[in-house]
Amino acid sequence: MSSAEELLRSRGLRVTRPRLAVLDVLAAGGHLEVEEITRQVRERLDSVSTQAVYDVLGALSRAGLSRRIEPAGSPARYEARVGDNHHHVVCRGCGMIADVDCAVGEAPCLEPHSAHGFEIDEAEVTFWGLCPSCQARRTADE
Ligand SMILES: [Zn+2]
Ligand SMILES: [Zn+2]
Numbered sequence: 001m002s003s004a005e006e007l008l009r010s011r012g013l014r015v016t017r018p019r020l021a022v023l024d025v026l027a028a029g030g031h032l033e034v035e036e037i038t039r040q041v042r043e044r045l046d047s048v049s050t051q052a053v054y055d056v057l058g059a060l061s062r063a064g065l066s067r068r069i070e071p072a073g074s075p076a077r078y079e080a081r082v083g084d085n086h087h088h089v090v091c092r093g094c095g096m097i098a099d100v101d102c103a104v105g106e107a108p109c110l111e112p113h114s115a116h117g118f119e120i121d122e123a124e125v126t127f128w129g130l131c132p133s134c135q136a137r138r139t140a141d142e
């Protein structure tokens, strides 16, 4: 049994070929759009609908096997790095996304002055800026 199969079983999920294929695509790393995940899944399986990929991603996210992020102005992206409360830095120029380790390492990483009675379990932190190649392009344009 592969580790992906064990992962699915450990979360009480049925092992299916689309689920294994999506886990395999996400395992390569990065923050992928559904379109890109679907393209790569189709290289592994003969036919799979975009809706089927959405369904798989929903099940994996609910089971804590993938994480969905949606920076402002960008379509939702999925990644396999879960459970470590890391954050993201997004380039305003090209949209590139990179992981930023949490300074605290546990959720929530910020203590709000007033939580209005909410029990907080997550602080979503997104850093925005220009990536190195966009900085280089900006300097070249000047
Ligand atoms: Zn950039
Ligand atoms: Zn990430």
Ligand SMILES: [Zn+2]
Pocket: 085, 087, 101, 102, 103, 104, 105, 109, 110, 125
């Ligand atoms: Zn943090």
